[in-house]
Amino acid sequence: MWQKKILGWYYINKRTLPWRLKKNQNFYRIWISEVMLQQTQVSVVIPYYKKFITKWPTLELFYKAELEEILKIWQGMGYYKRAQNLFKAKELLKNRQEKIVISSNDLKKLPGVGDYISCAISAILKDEPCAVIDGNIKRVLIRVFGLKNNDKLIKKQVKEISKKLTPLSENGNYCQSLMDLANLVCKAKKPNCQICPVFYVCQTKGKFESKKTIKKICKKISVAFYTYNKDSILIDKTNNNLLQSLYCFPLSDFRENKENFIEEDFLNKTVNDWMSKNNLQIPYQYIGEIVHKFSHFQLKVLIVNIRLKNKFKFKNYKWLKKIELSEKPVSSLMLKIMKKVEC
DNA sequence: AATCCGGGGTG
DNA sequence: CACCCAGGATT
Numbered sequence: 001m002w003q004k005k006i007l008g009w010y011y012i013n014k015r016t017l018p019w020r021l022k023k024n025q026n027f028y029r030i031w032i033s034e035v036m037l038q039q040t041q042v043s044v045v046i047p048y049y050k051k052f053i054t055k056w057p058t059l060e061l062f063y064k065a066e067l068e069e070i071l072k073i074w075q076g077m078g079y080y081k082r083a084q085n086l087f088k089a090k091e092l093l094k095n096r097q098e099k100i101v102i103s104s105n106d107l108k109k110l111p112g113v114g115d116y117i118s119c120a121i122s123a124i125l126k127d128e129p130c131a132v133i134d135g136n137i138k139r140v141l142i143r144v145f146g147l148k149n150n151d152k153l154i155k156k157q158v159k160e161i162s163k164k165l166t167p168l169s170e171n172g173n174y175c176q177s178l179m180d181l182a183n184l185v186c187k188a189k190k191p192n193c194q195i196c197p198v199f200y201v202c203q204t205k206g207k208f209e210s211k212k213t214i215k216k217i218c219k220k221i222s223v224a225f226y227t228y229n230k231d232s233i234l235i236d237k238t239n240n241n242l243l244q245s246l247y248c249f250p251l252s253d254f255r256e257n258k259e260n261f262i263e264e265d266f267l268n269k270t271v272n273d274w275m276s277k278n279n280l281q282i283p284y285q286y287i288g289e290i291v292h293k294f295s296h297f298q299l300k301v302l303i304v305n306i307r308l309k310n311k312f313k314f315k316n317y318k319w320l321k322k323i324e325l326s327e328k329p330v331s332s333l334m335l336k337i338m339k340k341v342e343c
Numbered sequence: 344a345a346t347c348c349g350g351g352g353t354g
Numbered sequence: 355c356a357c358c359c360a361g362g363a364t365t
Contacts, residue, residue: 044352
């Protein structure tokens, strides 16, 4: 039987992970782990998870967290929207003050909690027999049942199969066993079919073609304005392009950096526009560039140095001491720029 | 149902 | 550089 094979394999081979410790088997800690694990590898998450629950060991203590504190802990992990949704969700829970009902349907109402996380939490904590499907479990099912990955109906097919296979008891261990199987055996690239507990029913048996989709990387370009007066730096707090509440130098709109695009002209025009928009007319110094990869495009940032004689008042920016900035949450992009300007 | 979200690590 | 990773929200 499918479930027995999978579970039997799991009891022997399961991974030791922080969020699987007994002390971490409560709603708050499982929730944090699942949000962090979204689109992020286990090895990356572990140190962030430990830092997070050390700072806020319980949900009640997490209620007191400020958004910027959460972002600071999150700094470097990416997808900062997750931290923002975490903040929204805990504010909701705090103000409701009703006991949290751990069921997939109720959890789904929380910001940042969708089909996967809601089912994973209630399966792990309550053994709710709901279909837990993430990218890895999907890969396992696609291979075992020989589904065509490019099929438009793939999502529906996977869900149907998953529902049929979900056990009425022990779904928590069952879904985690599938995750471990996907990670340790049915790996994306080199699956280790020799040790697979369900090899006997697998329709693919390791013979699958790695899909080769040539994705063209969209390249964009922008200008960062490192503007300072003594030990104070100009910070954009209304930047709509980057996630709000993360600190960043003023950054121009992103433009597509196609071929035949003259970066020097772009730099001059962008700086001049920015100057006139802010009623400035002073020389600037080109510092250098950094390249940063976002999830769906690549960004080159040209960095300019602007030294001001006074701390002029800017409409959408605010002044911050260098020492203060070091304590604020910033993205990896901003860290790269800061390193370049030796800030 | 498709698309966006403006990441980061690994080989 | 290509590919992977414990998805969710928006339209």
